Amino acid sequence: MATKKPKIRTMEELASAIAVSRPTLSRFFQDPESVRPATAEKIRQGLAHVDYVPNFFATRMNRRASGLVGVIVPLLTDPFFASLLQTVELAALEMDFTVITQCSHGSAELEANAVERLLSMNTEGVVVAPLGEYGSADALRQLGRSLPIVFVDSRPAEPYTTIDFVGTDNEQSIGLITDYLCRTGAPPVYLGMPRLNSNGLERESAYRRWMAGHDLRPEVLPDDLAPQSWAFETYAYQTMDALFGQGLYVDATILCANDRLAMGALQAAHRHGLFNSRPGARTRVRIAGHDDHPLSRFMTPALTTVAQDIDTIGMTAMSLLASRIRSGKPGEETVERTFPAALKIRESA
Amino acid sequence: MATKKPKIRTMEELASAIAVSRPTLSRFFQDPESVRPATAEKIRQGLAHVDYVPNFFATRMNRRASGLVGVIVPLLTDPFFASLLQTVELAALEMDFTVITQCSHGSAELEANAVERLLSMNTEGVVVAPLGEYGSADALRQLGRSLPIVFVDSRPAEPYTTIDFVGTDNEQSIGLITDYLCRTGAPPVYLGMPRLNSNGLERESAYRRWMAGHDLRPEVLPDDLAPQSWAFETYAYQTMDALFGQGLYVDATILCANDRLAMGALQAAHRHGLFNSRPGARTRVRIAGHDDHPLSRFMTPALTTVAQDIDTIGMTAMSLLASRIRSGKPGEETVERTFPAALKIRESA
DNA sequence: GACAACTCTTTACGCGCGTAAAAGTCGTTG
DNA sequence: CAACGACTTTTACGCGCGTAAAGAGTTGTC
Numbered sequence: 133m134a135t136k137k138p139k140i141r142t143m144e145e146l147a148s149a150i151a152v153s154r155p156t157l158s159r160f161f162q163d164p165e166s167v168r169p170a171t172a173e174k175i176r177q178g179l180a181h182v183d184y185v186p187n188f189f190a191t192r193m194n195r196r197a198s199g200l201v202g203v204i205v206p207l208l209t210d211p212f213f214a215s216l217l218q219t220v221e222l223a224a225l226e227m228d229f230t231v232i233t234q235c236s237h238g239s240a241e242l243e244a245n246a247v248e249r250l251l252s253m254n255t256e257g258v259v260v261a262p263l264g265e266y267g268s269a270d271a272l273r274q275l276g277r278s279l280p281i282v283f284v285d286s287r288p289a290e291p292y293t294t295i296d297f298v299g300t301d302n303e304q305s306i307g308l309i310t311d312y313l314c315r316t317g318a319p320p321v322y323l324g325m326p327r328l329n330s331n332g333l334e335r336e337s338a339y340r341r342w343m344a345g346h347d348l349r350p351e352v353l354p355d356d357l358a359p360q361s362w363a364f365e366t367y368a369y370q371t372m373d374a375l376f377g378q379g380l381y382v383d384a385t386i387l388c389a390n391d392r393l394a395m396g397a398l399q400a401a402h403r404h405g406l407f408n409s410r411p412g413a414r415t416r417v418r419i420a421g422h423d424d425h426p427l428s429r430f431m432t433p434a435l436t437t438v439a440q441d442i443d444t445i446g447m448t449a450m451s452l453l454a455s456r457i458r459s460g461k462p463g464e465e466t467v468e469r470t471f472p473a474a475l476k477i478r479e480s481a
Numbered sequence: 482m483a484t485k486k487p488k489i490r491t492m493e494e495l496a497s498a499i500a501v502s503r504p505t506l507s508r509f510f511q512d513p514e515s516v517r518p519a520t521a522e523k524i525r526q527g528l529a530h531v532d533y534v535p536n537f538f539a540t541r542m543n544r545r546a547s548g549l550v551g552v553i554v555p556l557l558t559d560p561f562f563a564s565l566l567q568t569v570e571l572a573a574l575e576m577d578f579t580v581i582t583q584c585s586h587g588s589a590e591l592e593a594n595a596v597e598r599l600l601s602m603n604t605e606g607v608v609v610a611p612l613g614e615y616g617s618a619d620a621l622r623q624l625g626r627s628l629p630i631v632f633v634d635s636r637p638a639e640p641y642t643t644i645d646f647v648g649t650d651n652e653q654s655i656g657l658i659t660d661y662l663c664r665t666g667a668p669p670v671y672l673g674m675p676r677l678n679s680n681g682l683e684r685e686s687a688y689r690r691w692m693a694g695h696d697l698r699p700e701v702l703p704d705d706l707a708p709q710s711w712a713f714e715t716y717a718y719q720t721m722d723a724l725f726g727q728g729l730y731v732d733a734t735i736l737c738a739n740d741r742l743a744m745g746a747l748q749a750a751h752r753h754g755l756f757n758s759r760p761g762a763r764t765r766v767r768i769a770g771h772d773d774h775p776l777s778r779f780m781t782p783a784l785t786t787v788a789q790d791i792d793t794i795g796m797t798a799m800s801l802l803a804s805r806i807r808s809g810k811p812g813e814e815t816v817e818r819t820f821p822a823a824l825k826i827r828e829s830a
Numbered sequence: 831g832a833c834a835a836c837t838c839t840t841t842a843c844g845c846g847c848g849t850a851a852a853a854g855t856c857g858t859t860g
Numbered sequence: 861c862a863a864c865g866a867c868t869t870t871t872a873c874g875c876g877c878g879t880a881a882a883g884a885g886t887t888g889t890c
Contacts, residue, residue, distance in 0.1 A: 139627075142876060153839045158878060168837060168886095183623070188601040189538040190876035194845050208563040209775070215558055221584065230598075233582050235570065249579075252537040274532070278488075365779050395779045402781050426558070430714055430744045432751050432781040491846060502869045507848060517867060539846035543875050 140184040150178030161186050162195075192254060201229045201453060202250035202258040204243065206236050206328075207362060210392075211426055212442065213261060216284065219446030220259055227454050229256075236263060238328075238362060244271035251275065257453045261285040264329035280456035284449045286329035296456065297468045298449040300440045302331060305473035306338035309387060309420055309438045312475055317418055318385045319343065321351040323368060323397060325389035326360050335389050335422065353386075368396030376404040385418040385481060391428045391437055394421030398431055398480065407433065418481035422473075433479035441471045486532040499527030510535050511544075541603060550578045550802060551599035551607040553592065555585050555677075556711060559741075560775055561791065562610060565633065568795030569608055576803050578605075585612060587677075587711060593620035600624060606802045610634040613678040629805035633798045635678035645805065645816045647798040649789045651680060654822035655687035658736060658769055658787045661824055666767055667734045668692065670700040672717060672746060674738035675709050684738050684771065702735075717745030725753040734767040734830060740777045740786055743770030747780055747829065756782065767830035771822075782828035790820045 140146050147154040152175055159166045160175050167175070192198045203220055205213045217233065224231045232253060234246035243263060248271075250258055257280040262272060269288050275281055282296045313320045322339045325332045336352060343350035354371055361367065368388065375381050382404065388394035397419050401407060406417040421428060424439030448469055489495050496503040501524055508515045509524050516524070541547045552569055554562045566582065573580045581602060583595035592612060597620075599607055606629040611621060618637050624630055631645045662669045671688045674681045685701060692699035703720050710716065717737065724730050731753065737743035746768050750756060755766040770777060773788030797818055 144876080154877085155840085155879080156838060162878090171838080185597045185601045187542070187603075187876050188598060189542040189603065190845095191878080193536070193538040193542070193847095193876085194878040196878085208557055208567060209560055211558055211560070214563055218557060218584070218586065222586070235567070237567065237571070248534050249537065252534040254536075254538065365776070369779075395776060398781070399779045399783075427714070427744060427776055430718075430748045430780075432747070434748075493846080503847085504849080504870085505868065511848090520868080536846050539875095540848080542846090542877095543848040545848085 137181060137183040140182045143186065146178070146182070146184050149182060150175065152178070161191070198254040198256060199228065199230055200232055200253060200255045201450075201457075202232045202234060202246075202253070202255040204234045204236060204246050204250070204258065204260045204262075206238050206243075206261060206263040208235055210362065212285075212423060212440070215426075215442045216261065216446050219443050220284075220450050223447045223450035227450065229450075229454070238263060240271075247271040247275045251278065255279065256457045257281065259284055259449050259453055260288075262288045262329065264288075264327060264332075280453060282449050282453045282456070284445060286331045288330075294466045295468075296452055296466060297470075298445055298452060299331075299470055300445065301470035301472050302334040303338045303341075304470075305422065305438045305440070306335050306387075307342050308473060308475050309422065309436075310339060310342045312436075312477070313385050313387060313418070313420060313481060314346065314348070317481070318383075319348045320385040320387035320418075320420065321353055321381065323353045323371070323386055323388045323393055325364065325393055326362075326367065328360060328362065332389060339387065353381075364390065364392035365396035365399070368393040369400045370396075372397045372400035373403060376400055376406065382406055382417055386420070388419065388421045391421035391423045391425035391435060394419050394428075394435055394437070394480070395425075395431060398433075398435070420481040424474075424476055428476070429478060431480070436478045436481040437476050438473040439476050440473050444471050486530060489531045489533040492535065495527075495531070495533050498531060499524060501527070510540070547603040547605060548577065548579055549581055549602060549604045550799075550806075551581045551583060551595075551602070551604040551609075553583045553585060553595050553599070553607065553609040553611075555587050555592075555610060555612040557584055559711065561634075561772060561789070564775075564791045565610065565795050568792050569633075569799050572796045572799035576799065578799075578803070587612060589620075596620040596624045600627065604628065605806045606630065608633055608798050608802055611637045611678065613637075613676060613681075629802060631798050631802045631805070633794060635680045637679075643815045645801060647794055647801060647818045648680075648820075649794065650819035650821050651683040652687045652690075653819075654771065654787045654789070655684050655736075656691050657822060657824050658771065658785075659688060659691045661785075661826070662734050662736060662767070662769060662830060663695065663697070666830070667732075668697045669734040669736035669767075669769065670702055670730065672702045672720070672735055672737045672742055674713065674742055675711075675716065677709060677711065681738060688736065702730075713739065713741035714745035714748070717742035718749045719745075721746045721749035722752060725749055725755065731755055731766055735769070737768065737770045740770035740772045740774035740784060743768050743777075743784055743786070743829070744774075744780060747782075747784070769830040773823075773825050777825070778827060780829070784825075785827045785830040786825050787822040788825050789822050793820050 140149060143154050143157050147157055156167060160172060164172050192200060201224055203217060205217055208214050221231050232250060232255060234249060236243035236246055258275060259282050260272060261284050272288055282298060284298050287297055310320060322336060324336050340350045386397055388397055401417050401419060421435050421437040424437050428435035428437050452467060489498060492503050492506050496506055505516055509521060513521050541549060550573055552566060554566055557563050570580050581599060581604060583598060585592035585595055607624060608631050610633050621637055631647060633647050636646055659669060671685060673685050689699045735746055737746055750766050750768060770784050770786040773786050777784040777786050801816060
């Protein structure tokens, strides 16, 4: 209740207020263990009676290690990135790093801005979920030359000489779900996602390879390139609605590049009554996704999918970055860690 | 391709590199219009040949106006807050503010940390979507004493003397959907949300008032207080699953405090076959939500709900904050702007 | 009691840049 | 041509704190 503590703006004032020298205070704030216990207690006592927080800028500007790491994500409205960011941020907190979040909002220009900002903030390293647009690679490469950078979720568009990457093993995850679908019914056709990042291509390739490896004919929807938009659900709905409308794929198994696409496809299937037990249907349409979106299990039918291990990915990315930072130099050899996904068998396939 | 520009670290170096004085450079970076066009061009030319960005900390530390605003949200994994943040950030960008995002991760302690951080960063104002926990108010009140602060989405737990608020008019939105439900079928029972912020209480009160005003008996589920968790879907699923299992509310109209609850309720209804045309059922269960979650229209049945005007709320909050900042003093009189929600009639009710 | 080992204080400098005041430069006016 | 205003350069100081070095104080040990 006694919130009317006197406001103290500088360490100098604080020092004279509690009779401790400023350098001692400086050391205390960076590491309370670095001063004698009695002194630390004295400082804590004093601190309790005043209202003071060290200036963030002044502190971070001069330290050898700023204790700052940047995170760049393309957007926050996709729960995958939101979760990833949350995990990374919490992991950073554990390691006494402060994270500066930058969102590129899907624009290469804003991504470049984010890079500049992080560079200007003495960040010690950056975790980046890149967007796949051309031209975005330049800024990232420049960033990589001055400090360690770990890519998550997807790889940058253009090839790097050396690149640290943490993400899902698309080969495994797509193999897992494709295998399951083949075992339990018709082999899947593949509904691709807009080419927003490397995952789109990787997953499609994985699908093609798996099918080819089992002498099955891969079939990818749609023929033309998908528009570059994050409105996955609507895109999938429109695509599948058109196809279902022509009577195509109404009994097919459809593997979607991600869950949000699958949700759109589900909607289209409902609109065409494909989930009602239709008389004469040999088998009903089956739809599967990828990612295990938090709402997938609340779909009707509950969406069968594969779950990315977001927590592991986020924590691994952060600790990899931390080790890069501690080792000083950008790593000599590339580290690439991909994690397997887990099959979530539900009702839709 | 020629990305091997020489790296320049300080303005001093830059000044001697392109034969312009440092103070002139300083002014150029703050406002290119403030120097003679010829000089500006000369600087731009030089800038194109080198690799330099002004140090973020050093610049923001000394300016009269840091150009920084803070945003505090409880979590990012809820699409409402993600969208809100995005809108606020883009609005801030328009007004030449840089936003520092802080996420409280649902913890009052982390919220307090966020407040301290923003205070230590010379932010000129803060937009906060508060969590309703007790104890969180103290830190926010302290923040409010030193700089303008605009609350969005929900109000802080304890009463403030003066408080700027921007959000949805729950009275209107709940009235809208309740009215619609009453007109088109049985009057709704209300499935409340965990008391995480003021919206939970406000919406329930609005529901009660509206029902009472029409001589209808309000009925709120569940009796006991909901747990303080953001796992809305699961909570609603379990609650409704238990009730449906007892044969209760199977033909009822259920108004949920938000869409994510409704999704859980939807799932429970499906599990009990309430959406299959059951023989003997007078009317089938109806479920409605609140917020217009991006996936609501992809539910089955598509969720009837009311849409909050997130964009308007975010932009209004930001411009209100901007005006508070420009006017210098924390506003004398409270500004409270609530916006109406729009009915989204779909299939679930 | 003296000695060394810590820990603290004092003093001083630096970080990269904002900002102010005075002096200099330029092109424009009369 | 001189006077003038607009812009720039020069010079200087300050922001709040990190950090280093040297001296003063405290503590523990024998």
